[in-house]
Amino acid sequence: MGKYIGESVLRKEDPRMVTGEAKYLDDIKIPGMLYAVVKRSDYAHAKIKNIDTSEATKMPGVLGVWTGKDFEDVNPMPCAWQAGGITNNANTPRVLEIDKVTFTGQGIAVVVAEDRNLAEDACSKINVEYEELPVVVSAEDAIKPGAPQLHENAPNNICMEWECGNEDGTDKALSNSDVVVKEQLVNQRLIPNSMEPRGAIAEYKSATEEFTVWLTSQAPHVHRLLATAFVFGIPETKMRVIAPHVGGGFGCKIFLYPEYCLVIALAKKIGRPIKWMETRSENFQATTHGRDHSTQIQVGASNDGTITSLKVNTVANLGGTLSTIAPGIPTTLYGRLLSGTYKFPNIYCGVKGVYTNTGMVDAYRGAGRPEATYVVERALDLVANKLGMDVVDVRKKNFIQKDQFPYTPADGITKGLEYDSGDYEKPLNKALEMFNYTQFREEQKKSRSEGKYLGVGFSTYIEACGVAPSAWVGVGGEGWGAGLWESANIRVHLTGKVVVTTGSSPHGQGTETTMAQIAADELGLPFDDVDVQYNDTLGTPFGYGTYGSRSAAVGGTAVFNAVQKVKQKALRIGAHMLEASADDVVYEDGKVSVKGSPDQAKTIQEIAGAAALGYSLPEGDEPFLDETAYFDPPNTTWPFGTHICVVEIEEETGSVKVKKYLAVDDVGNVVNPMVVDGQIHGGIAQGVAQALWESGEYNESGELMSGSLIDYAIPRTDCLPNLELDRTVTPSPTNPLGVKGVGETGTIASTPAVVNAVIDALAPFGVTNLNMPLTSQKIWNVIQKKGG
Amino acid sequence: MKISMKVNGVDYENDIEPRTLLVQYLRETLDLTGTNIGCDTSQCGACTIHVNGEAVKSCTMLAVQADGATITTIEGLANDGELHPVQKAFCENHGLQCGYCTPGMIMASVDMLKNNPNPTEEEIRHGLEGNFCRCTGYHNIVKSVKAAAVSMKGGA
Numbered sequence: 023m024g025k026y027i028g029e030s031v032l033r034k035e036d037p038r039m040v041t042g043e044a045k046y047l048d049d050i051k052i053p054g055m056l057y058a059v060v061k062r063s064d065y066a067h068a069k070i071k072n073i074d075t076s077e078a079t080k081m082p083g084v085l086g087v088w089t090g091k092d093f094e095d096v097n098p099m100p101c102a103w104q105a106g107g108i109t110n111n112a113n114t115p116r117v118l119e120i121d122k123v124t125f126t127g128q129g130i131a132v133v134v135a136e137d138r139n140l141a142e143d144a145c146s147k148i149n150v151e152y153e154e155l156p157v158v159v160s161a162e163d164a165i166k167p168g169a170p171q172l173h174e175n176a177p178n179n180i181c182m183e184w185e186c187g188n189e190d191g192t193d194k195a196l197s198n199s200d201v202v203v204k205e206q207l208v209n210q211r212l213i214p215n216s217m218e219p220r221g222a223i224a225e226y227k228s229a230t231e232e233f234t235v236w237l238t239s240q241a242p243h244v245h246r247l248l249a250t251a252f253v254f255g256i257p258e259t260k261m262r263v264i265a266p267h268v269g270g271g272f273g274c275k276i277f278l279y280p281e282y283c284l285v286i287a288l289a290k291k292i293g294r295p296i297k298w299m300e301t302r303s304e305n306f307q308a309t310t311h312g313r314d315h316s317t318q319i320q321v322g323a324s325n326d327g328t329i330t331s332l333k334v335n336t337v338a339n340l341g342g343t344l345s346t347i348a349p350g351i352p353t354t355l356y357g358r359l360l361s362g363t364y365k366f367p368n369i370y371c372g373v374k375g376v377y378t379n380t381g382m383v384d385a386y387r388g389a390g391r392p393e394a395t396y397v398v399e400r401a402l403d404l405v406a407n408k409l410g411m412d413v414v415d416v417r418k419k420n421f422i423q424k425d426q427f428p429y430t431p432a433d434g435i436t437k438g439l440e441y442d443s444g445d446y447e448k449p450l451n452k453a454l455e456m457f458n459y460t461q462f463r464e465e466q467k468k469s470r471s472e473g474k475y476l477g478v479g480f481s482t483y484i485e486a487c488g489v490a491p492s493a494w495v496g497v498g499g500e501g502w503g504a505g506l507w508e509s510a511n512i513r514v515h516l517t518g519k520v521v522v523t524t525g526s527s528p529h530g531q532g533t534e535t536t537m538a539q540i541a542a543d544e545l546g547l548p549f550d551d552v553d554v555q556y557n558d559t560l561g562t563p564f565g566y567g568t569y570g571s572r573s574a575a576v577g578g579t580a581v582f583n584a585v586q587k588v589k590q591k592a593l594r595i596g597a598h599m600l601e602a603s604a605d606d607v608v609y610e611d612g613k614v615s616v617k618g619s620p621d622q623a624k625t626i627q628e629i630a631g632a633a634a635l636g637y638s639l640p641e642g643d644e645p646f647l648d649e650t651a652y653f654d655p656p657n658t659t660w661p662f663g664t665h666i667c668v669v670e671i672e673e674e675t676g677s678v679k680v681k682k683y684l685a686v687d688d689v690g691n692v693v694n695p696m697v698v699d700g701q702i703h704g705g706i707a708q709g710v711a712q713a714l715w716e717s718g719e720y721n722e723s724g725e726l727m728s729g730s731l732i733d734y735a736i737p738r739t740d741c742l743p744n745l746e747l748d749r750t751v752t753p754s755p756t757n758p759l760g761v762k763g764v765g766e767t768g769t770i771a772s773t774p775a776v777v778n779a780v781i782d783a784l785a786p787f788g789v790t791n792l793n794m795p796l797t798s799q800k801i802w803n804v805i806q807k808k809g810g
Numbered sequence: 811m812k813i814s815m816k817v818n819g820v821d822y823e824n825d826i827e828p829r830t831l832l833v834q835y836l837r838e839t840l841d842l843t844g845t846n847i848g849c850d851t852s853q854c855g856a857c858t859i860h861v862n863g864e865a866v867k868s869c870t871m872l873a874v875q876a877d878g879a880t881i882t883t884i885e886g887l888a889n890d891g892e893l894h895p896v897q898k899a900f901c902e903n904h905g906l907q908c909g910y911c912t913p914g915m916i917m918a919s920v921d922m923l924k925n926n927p928n929p930t931e932e933e934i935r936h937g938l939e940g941n942f943c944r945c946t947g948y949h950n951i952v953k954s955v956k957a958a959a960v961s962m963k964g965g966a
Contacts, residue, residue: 032901039909040897040916042844042884049843139829217848217856217910217944269846269910270944302849530908530945700904700950707947731853731942739948740935768947 024543030696061131066379066724083140090120103350106501111176124342127307161339195331199322211718218269221299224289241567268529273385277346312386345384355390361431362398399774477783481775487763488575507654509563510580516634518627525565526577546612571763587649663687676802690762705768713776818886835873855941858914865921884913905954907945
C-alpha cells in the first residue's frame with residue numbers, strides 16, 4: 023500500500039457536482055441547435071399502414087417530420103454480442119421502424135423544431151394508422167405453439183438456444199441423489215432508471231464531413247465504432263464522441279440506441295446541430311430493461327447436505343428486438359456463474375433467449391450474475407429447508423475450500439476460466455460474528471411466539487468482474503464481437519504535472535479519483551498533481567468503457583502499467599542526469615537515486631523537465647515522458663463475500679421491513695475504501711429493491727403498466743436501513759494491483775439475501791418459495807391462505 | 811408573458827410563454843443548468859430549489875407562478891466561493907456518485923435543516939423521501955446531512 027492507495031481520498035469529481043457546475047448532456051447548448059422529439063408506437067405489435075405527418079409539418083417552428091422510410095439507407099443497429107457457439111436469429115432496431123413495431127414505445131417518426139415544446143406539440147399531431155397484431159409479453163408464452171410470431175427468421179420466437187455443463191451427468195446425479203428439490207424461480211424484469219435519462223446531440227460539418235456527437239454514454243469509443251463502422255459505413259475518424267457528465271448508467275448507457283443514430287443522421291440531413299433528450303416516461307419504454315428470467319431448477323443433495331447436482335433451465339425474455347449485447351447476458355454472464363462459491367460436482371444450464379412484445383432487455387447492474395446468484399443462493403436455502411438443516415451449515419458444507427484455488431468449476435461451465443483466489447468461510451465467519459447468529463435464532467423463536475415474524479437470509483455469493491480475457495470472450499467462443507482490454511496513457515508534463523487519459527468512461531464511480539491515486543502513488547507525486555481525463559474519443563486512447571465492474575481491475579491496471587513504462591524511462595533519463603549506469607539507479611518516492619546513495623537523486627519533476635526540454639537525453643531515448651499501456655487481463659476476477667439480511671413481516675399488512683443489513687465483501691485490494699463502500703451501498707439498494715419493490719410489468723396488450731416513477735417503485739430514503747459493511751481482503755493474482763472490482767457486487771449479492779430472509783420469516787406459514795417482488799400484497803395473500 | 815424574479819441575488823425580467831415551467835425558465839432562459847430534470851411526474855426531486863426560502867420541486871410550478879419571487883438554486887448556495895456546509899458535507903462524506911440528484915438533494919437538505927437543525931436519522935430519511943438517488947443507497951446522503959447538521963451548529 024502506498025500513500026494514497028488504500029486511503030479514503032476525497033473525490034476530485036465532487037466540487038463541480040455539488041455546485042451545479044457539472045455539465046450533463048441536457049445542459050449543453052450549441053448555437054443554432056434544434057430539438058428532436060420521437061413519435062413512439064402506441065401498440066406493442068402492429069403493422070404500420072400509414073403515417074400522416076402533414077398536420078405536424080405545418081405546425082409553428084417545425085423544420086421537418088421524418089419517418090422510417092426516410093432512413094432506409096441507414097443500417098439497423100448491430101448486435102455486438104451474440105451468444106457464443108450457436109446460431110442467433112438476430113433482429114435489431116432501426117433508427118425508426120418502417121413497416122412493423124414489436125413493442126410499445128419503438129420510434130416510428132421524428133419531429134425537428136426550433137424548441138422542445140414546439141417539437142412536442144407537432145409530435146402530437148402525427149397520425150398513425152396501425153394494423154394491430156396479436157401480442158405476447160411473457161417469454162414462456164411466446165415459445166408455446168400457436169403464439170404470435172414476431173420475426174420471420176426466429177421460429178417460435180426463439181432468438182437462440184444455449185447451454186453449458188453436462189446434462190447427462192447432471193441428470194444421472196439428480197436421479198442418484200437422496201433428495202431433489204424442484205422449483206420455479208422468477209427473476210422479474212427491472213427498469214434501470216439512472217437518474218439522468220438518455221440523450222444525444224449531433225453536429226455535422228459538411229466541409230470536412232465530420233460529426234461531433236455528445237451522448238449519455240458509458241462507452242464513447244464503442245459507440246463511435248458501432249455507429250460509424252456498422253450503422254453509417256463512414257470512417258471512424260470522421261466522428262468524435264463525447265460523453266459529458268453522465269448521470270448514472272447501471273448498464274443502460276452502454277448500448278447503441280436508435281435515437282443516438284437518428285440524431286446523427288438528422289444533423290447531416292438538416293445541417294444544424296440537433297438535441298434529443300428523452301423524458302422519464304420515454305426512458306421507461308425505450309431504454310433497455312434488465313433480468314426477466316423464468317427458471318426451472320432441480321437441485322440434488324445427499325442427506326448430509328452435500329449438493330450433488332444443479333440443473334437449470336431458463337427462458338430469458340430479450341424483448342421485441344435485440345439490444346447491443348443482449349444475448350451475452352443470459353448466457354456467458356449467467357450460466358458460467360452457476361457454481362457459485364460451491365463445489366457442485368454436476369451442473370447443467372440450458373437457456374432459451376426469446377423475443378416478446380416488450381422493451382429490449384440487456385445488461386442492468388450485475389447483468390446475468392445477479393440472476394445466477396439468485397438461483398444458486400435460493401437453491402442452497404431450498405436444500406437446507408428440505409433437509410431441515412441450518413442454512414449456514416449447508417453453505418459451509420459445500421464451500422470450495424481455500425486450499426483449492428485456483429479452482430475450476432465442474433463440467434467446464436466456466437469454459438476454462440479458473441476462480442482466481444478466495445477464502446469463502448472468512449467473510450461468512452466475520453459476518454456471523456458481527457451479527458450474533460445464535461442469539462438471533464433464539465430471538466426469532468421467541469418473537470414468533472409473540473406473533474412477530476422475523477427472518478434472516480444469507481447470500482454467500484461469488485461474482486465475476488472485469489470480464490476478460492479478450493481472446494476468451496471473443497474468438498474463444500463466447501461470441502463477444504470485440505476485445506475487452508483497457509487502455510491508459512500517462513504524460514508527465516514539463517512542470518511535473520501529470521495527465522492520465524483512460525479508455526474507461528466513468529459516470530459516478532469516482533474513477534477520476536481512484537486512477538489518480540494509483541498514478542500518484544506509483545510515481546511518488548502529490549495526488550493533486552495528477553489529472554485524469556476521459557469520456558471523449560478525442561484525446562483518449564481507444565477503450566471499451568465502464569461496465570462489468572472493470573474500471574479498477576482492467577482500466578486501473580492499464581494506468582498502473584503505463585506508469586511502470588514512464589518509470590522505466592525516468593530511470594534511464596535520471597541515470598543519465600546523475601551520470602550513473604541505468605542498472606545502478608532506483609526509483610523511490612518520486613525520485614531516481616543512485617543505489618546506496620539516496621542523496622544523489624533527481625526528482626521526477628526534474629526528470630520530466632529534462633525529458634520535456636530534450637537538451638540532453640540518453641542515447642536512443644526520445645524526449646518527453648509519455649507512455650501508453652493496454653491491459654488485457656489473463657482472467658476475470660472473482661470477488662465474493664457474505665450478505666446477511668434481517669426482515670420483520672407485519673402479519674396484518676404483509677409488509678416487509680428490512681431491520682438490519684450486513685455485508686462482508688472481499689473485493690481484493692481496495693484503492694479507496696470510501697468509494698468502494700459507496701459502490702456497495704448503492705448496489706445493495708438496487709438489489710433489495712428487486713427483492714421487495716421493483717418490477718417492470720406489461721399487461722396482456724403489451725402496455726407498460728409500470729411506466730413512470732409513480733408506478734415503478736425505486737427505493738426512497740425511508741425504505742432502507744443503515745447498512746453495516748466490513749470486508750476481508752484476498753488479493754487477486756490476475757493484476758498487479760490485486761484488485762477485483764466492486765461496481766456490481768452489492769446488486770449481485772443482496773437480492774437472494776433479502777428473499778431468503780422473507781422466506782425464513784414466513785416459515786411458520788409453510789412457505790418455501792415466493793417470487794419477487796415480495797410486495798405486502800403478495801405476502802398478505804400468502805399469510806391469509808395459509809391461515810396464519 | 812412578462813415576469814420578474816430575483817434568482818441567486820440577481821434581478822431578472824423576461825418575456826416567456828405562459829406554459830413555461832419554472833425549471834425550464836431557470837435552465838433554458840437563465841442558463842442555470844445546475845438544477846436537473848429527472849422525471850416528468852414530480853417524483854424524483856432532482857429539480858428542487860428554494861422559492862422564497864422554501865424547498866420546491868421546480869417542475870411543479872409554472873414560471874409565471876414564481877413572478878416576483880426570490881429564488882435560490884444550487885448555483886447560488888455557495889457564498890463567495892465558500893461552499894455551504896451541506897455542500898461541503900456531501901463532498902466529505904461521499905454523499906454523491908453520479909451527481910445528478912445532488913443539487914436537488916442538497917437544496918432539500920438545506921431546507922430540512924433550516925426547519926429542523928438537529929434531525930434524527932429517521933427524520934432525515936423521512937425529510938428526504940421526495941428526492942430519489944439511484945447511486946448511493948442513501949446511506950452516505952444521510953451521513954452527509956448528519957455531518958452538516960453538526961458542522962452548522964458548530965459554526966453558529
